[in-house]
Amino acid sequence: MAQPGAESIWLWIGALGMAIGTLYFIGRGWSVSDVEQQLFYIATIFITTTAFASYLAMATGFGLTEVVVGDRTLDIYWARYADWLVTTPLLLFDLALLAGADRNTIATLVGVDVFMIVTGLVAALTPDPAFRIVWWGISSGALLFLLYILVGSLTMQARERPGDVGNLFQTLRNLTVALWVLYPVVWILGTESTLQLVPLYWETAAFMVLDLSAKVGFGFLLLRSRNVLEQATRRPAEAPA
Amino acid sequence: MAQPGAESIWLWIGALGMAIGTLYFIGRGWSVSDVEQQLFYIATIFITTTAFASYLAMATGFGLTEVVVGDRTLDIYWARYADWLVTTPLLLFDLALLAGADRNTIATLVGVDVFMIVTGLVAALTPDPAFRIVWWGISSGALLFLLYILVGSLTMQARERPGDVGNLFQTLRNLTVALWVLYPVVWILGTESTLQLVPLYWETAAFMVLDLSAKVGFGFLLLRSRNVLEQATRRPAEAPA
Amino acid sequence: MAQPGAESIWLWIGALGMAIGTLYFIGRGWSVSDVEQQLFYIATIFITTTAFASYLAMATGFGLTEVVVGDRTLDIYWARYADWLVTTPLLLFDLALLAGADRNTIATLVGVDVFMIVTGLVAALTPDPAFRIVWWGISSGALLFLLYILVGSLTMQARERPGDVGNLFQTLRNLTVALWVLYPVVWILGTESTLQLVPLYWETAAFMVLDLSAKVGFGFLLLRSRNVLEQATRRPAEAPA
Numbered sequence: 001m002a003q004p005g006a007e008s009i010w011l012w013i014g015a016l017g018m019a020i021g022t023l024y025f026i027g028r029g030w031s032v033s034d035v036e037q038q039l040f041y042i043a044t045i046f047i048t049t050t051a052f053a054s055y056l057a058m059a060t061g062f063g064l065t066e067v068v069v070g071d072r073t074l075d076i077y078w079a080r081y082a083d084w085l086v087t088t089p090l091l092l093f094d095l096a097l098l099a100g101a102d103r104n105t106i107a108t109l110v111g112v113d114v115f116m117i118v119t120g121l122v123a124a125l126t127p128d129p130a131f132r133i134v135w136w137g138i139s140s141g142a143l144l145f146l147l148y149i150l151v152g153s154l155t156m157q158a159r160e161r162p163g164d165v166g167n168l169f170q171t172l173r174n175l176t177v178a179l180w181v182l183y184p185v186v187w188i189l190g191t192e193s194t195l196q197l198v199p200l201y202w203e204t205a206a207f208m209v210l211d212l213s214a215k216v217g218f219g220f221l222l223l224r225s226r227n228v229l230e231q232a233t234r235r236p237a238e239a240p241a
Numbered sequence: 242m243a244q245p246g247a248e249s250i251w252l253w254i255g256a257l258g259m260a261i262g263t264l265y266f267i268g269r270g271w272s273v274s275d276v277e278q279q280l281f282y283i284a285t286i287f288i289t290t291t292a293f294a295s296y297l298a299m300a301t302g303f304g305l306t307e308v309v310v311g312d313r314t315l316d317i318y319w320a321r322y323a324d325w326l327v328t329t330p331l332l333l334f335d336l337a338l339l340a341g342a343d344r345n346t347i348a349t350l351v352g353v354d355v356f357m358i359v360t361g362l363v364a365a366l367t368p369d370p371a372f373r374i375v376w377w378g379i380s381s382g383a384l385l386f387l388l389y390i391l392v393g394s395l396t397m398q399a400r401e402r403p404g405d406v407g408n409l410f411q412t413l414r415n416l417t418v419a420l421w422v423l424y425p426v427v428w429i430l431g432t433e434s435t436l437q438l439v440p441l442y443w444e445t446a447a448f449m450v451l452d453l454s455a456k457v458g459f460g461f462l463l464l465r466s467r468n469v470l471e472q473a474t475r476r477p478a479e480a481p482a
Numbered sequence: 483m484a485q486p487g488a489e490s491i492w493l494w495i496g497a498l499g500m501a502i503g504t505l506y507f508i509g510r511g512w513s514v515s516d517v518e519q520q521l522f523y524i525a526t527i528f529i530t531t532t533a534f535a536s537y538l539a540m541a542t543g544f545g546l547t548e549v550v551v552g553d554r555t556l557d558i559y560w561a562r563y564a565d566w567l568v569t570t571p572l573l574l575f576d577l578a579l580l581a582g583a584d585r586n587t588i589a590t591l592v593g594v595d596v597f598m599i600v601t602g603l604v605a606a607l608t609p610d611p612a613f614r615i616v617w618w619g620i621s622s623g624a625l626l627f628l629l630y631i632l633v634g635s636l637t638m639q640a641r642e643r644p645g646d647v648g649n650l651f652q653t654l655r656n657l658t659v660a661l662w663v664l665y666p667v668v669w670i671l672g673t674e675s676t677l678q679l680v681p682l683y684w685e686t687a688a689f690m691v692l693d694l695s696a697k698v699g700f701g702f703l704l705l706r707s708r709n710v711l712e713q714a715t716r717r718p719a720e721a722p723a
Contacts, residue, residue: 038586046593053601053620060613062604104279111287119294122303131301138294345520352528360535363544372542379535 002064002075007204011059014208018052021216028223036233037226043094044219047087051215054083055208069127074191075200080207081121087215088113094222095150095176098169098232099158109149116142120187129194136193140184147177164225165232172221179214186210243305243316248445252300255449259293262457269464277474278467284335285460288328292456295324296449310368315432316441321448322362328456329354335463336391336417339410339473340399350390357383361428370435377434381425388418405466406473413462420455427451484546484557489686493541496690500534503698510705518715519708525576526701529569533697536565537690551609556673557682562689563603569697570595576704577632577658580651580714581640591631598624602669611676618675622666629659646707647714654703661696668692 029041057063063079123135190203270282298304304320364376431444511523539545545561605617672685
């Protein structure tokens with residue numbers, strides 16, 4: 001079985017960061033009794049717990065496989081995709097909850113997201129260099145459509161929300177858009193594509209920084225203010241006239 | 242890695258057909274603003290998008306593996322089952338939505354369907370020729386039970402619906418029953434069983450025609466009449482006395 | 483492909499037991515017309531049907547793989563985990579339904595449960611003996627947290643239920659706690675760990691007895707009394723004053 005090389009340092013740091021984030025979110029959420037607010041904590045804690053397990057699996061060599069592409073043997077950390085398959089829908093769920101999105105928007109977001117991760121995994125495991133780029137393009141296209149929904153109809157729905165909730169949504173939406181577009185960029189510059197401009201060591205570091213920012217950073221900003229979460233979960237009828 | 246042979250022509254045609262269907266359904270659904278009607282479009286668009294990705298994966302050789310059965314090495318397109326695992330529950334969901342089915346019926350349909358696809362995959366990947374037939378029988382049994390629900394309790398629930406909705410349900414139900422029973426027949430006549438009466442080339446063509454009919458054909462008939470979908474999503478209270 | 487040894491006798495008995503349980507539950511549930519009560523039958527029938535397919539897959543050698551750990555080659559029945567991934571959330575769903583649990587408790591139970599099964603599978607497939615124990619510890623930690631919710635907040639919610647429902651919940655909860663804690667014990671004593679105190683033959687027998695008790699036994703106790711299920715599904719407003 002393939003074993004992680006020097007890049008494993010970043011995987012251990014990633015696992016540690018996710019563990020710290022998880023413990024911090026559990027601590028903050030422990031005393032929250034409102035069932036609507038709890039939902040934000042539950043989703044966010046599952047995000048970092050899943051990412052922790054994925055990073056530990058990669059660091060210990062379980063989440064790693066080899067794919068022969070042309071005359072090269074690539075080290076592919078497939079466990080990333082297992083992580084993302086669970087965590088990216090949950091991140092979108094957090095955003096949708098904040099925006100007060102309707103059922104159809106949530107279903108579309110989650111469906112496009114799962115399509116994006118699965119086609120991304122196909123890209124990572126495909127042996128033919130040209131088809132790797134084709135699948136990368138399909139997955140990136142799904143990402144662009146996803147961000148279009150975030151910036152379009154989800155933002156429109158978030159505008160109806162009380163002031164601070166709308167602002168928090170905008171902050172988290174901008175963070176998500178800014179970070180998520182970097183994933184396919186790191187992928188195409190890294191060892192997964194035929195370009196291989198960035199070596200595995202730095203690619204792993206880049207993904208780790210992105211993952212920590214998009215998950216622990218995201219959760220920190222989301223759960224920072226109880227006041228805003230209270231406004232976000234208040235039913236319309238209870239809003240001050 | 243196993244590579245597709247001459248049958249790949251059918252896989253490319255399948256991918257193209259699913260892509261055309263997807264674009265057509267997106268075009269038709271773009272201006273639909275009623276959230277209940279949108280659900281039909283969203284489900285149907287995900288069906289053909291998933292099938293498109295699956296056909297592309299098979300055509301490019303990713304969705305193909307080899308299974309040694311006795312002294313033969315079979316080419317097994319496992320990506321079909323990944324496709325079906327997503328698309329057949331969505332097709333049933335479309336039908337259930339049209340029939341106005343209750344939650345238990347939907348849960349039972351989806352559960353039996355997933356059981357049918359997973360045991361079908363076990364049949365396709367099992368090396369022992371006799372056990373392949375046993376698993377095929379279990380999966381086909383699940384299919385028969387599924388069709389029994391479609392023709393039985395789902396049809397009973399659809400009878401309560403306004404005239405055109407009931408008629409559309411009957412058309413789509415008949416199409417589904419007629420096409421779905423052919424899948425295990427093609428399987429048992431084709432290369433997956435020990436009979437091998439139909440070569441891989443024609444088996445792939447048959448599955449492609451079935452898939453296009455059961456997905457793009459189904460979606461075309463379902464989304465053809467906005468008028469009927471309007472009736473299907475009208476709440477009882479709004480119905481004319 | 484690895485083939486089952488003498489332990490296959492227990493796998494065939496397991497498959498037979500699950501089949502008998504399934505048929506019995508179908509028979510009992512056939513005439514139930516209340517949609518809330520039906521849900522208990524549907525969930526329980528899917529539990530034993532899934533376990534039947536898993537046991538058949540293991541008995542016929544499909545659900546078995548080999549993992550090289552140090553200088554030993556372990557026979558790992560991975561199909562157990564596919565079974566548990568579906569059946570344990572459904573068992574918790576039955577318990578939660580009986581306790582009248584809220585949405586957050588159900589979401590947390592299912593999330594922690596899936597985490598427990600997936601990390602358990604990682605433990606079973608990891609080649610490094612020390613990391614096998616680490617993953618076993620993570621999975622067992624998730625189990626303890628799960629049981630803590632069962633005994634804590636779920637039991638608190640069940641106390642609000644009418645007398646017989648509360649008693650049935652307690653019986654099934656005690657059964658579940660008592661049986662589920664034995665799974666990691668069998669695992670660590672059996673062939674999966676480096677201890678290997680219990681040979682595969684007896685380990686397979688132990689898991690079979692546990693599975694039949696926790697699924698068919700559980701279902702038998704749950705569905706035994708129509709009277710209690712009627713009370714469990716009666717809406718608060720209908721309760722006698």
